[in-house]
Amino acid sequence: MRKLKTLKDKIIFTLELVVIVLLSMEATLPPNPYVREAMLVLVIIITLKYNMVERTIKIFDKFFAK
Numbered sequence: 001m002r003k004l005k006t007l008k009d010k011i012i013f014t015l016e017l018v019v020i021v022l023l024s025m026e027a028t029l030p031p032n033p034y035v036r037e038a039m040l041v042l043v044i045i046i047t048l049k050y051n052m053v054e055r056t057i058k059i060f061d062k063f064f065a066k
Contacts, residue, residue: 008048015045 004010022038047053 012048
């Protein structure tokens with residue numbers, strides 16, 4: 001079990017559990033009704049995990065700081 005020290009780690013862990021539930025429901029129901037929700041949560045996890053928000057803000061600050 002990994003350590004959940006920060007709020008960000010706890011949020012990522014919770015979203016990962018949501019993805020697991022959505023994908024398991026996806027496998028059991030034939031018409032795949034939860035594809036969009038699963039993809040949205042996966043994008044949010046990737047964004048949080050790799051600090052996309054902070055990196056984007058830094059890029060915009062450098063670009064508009066002229």
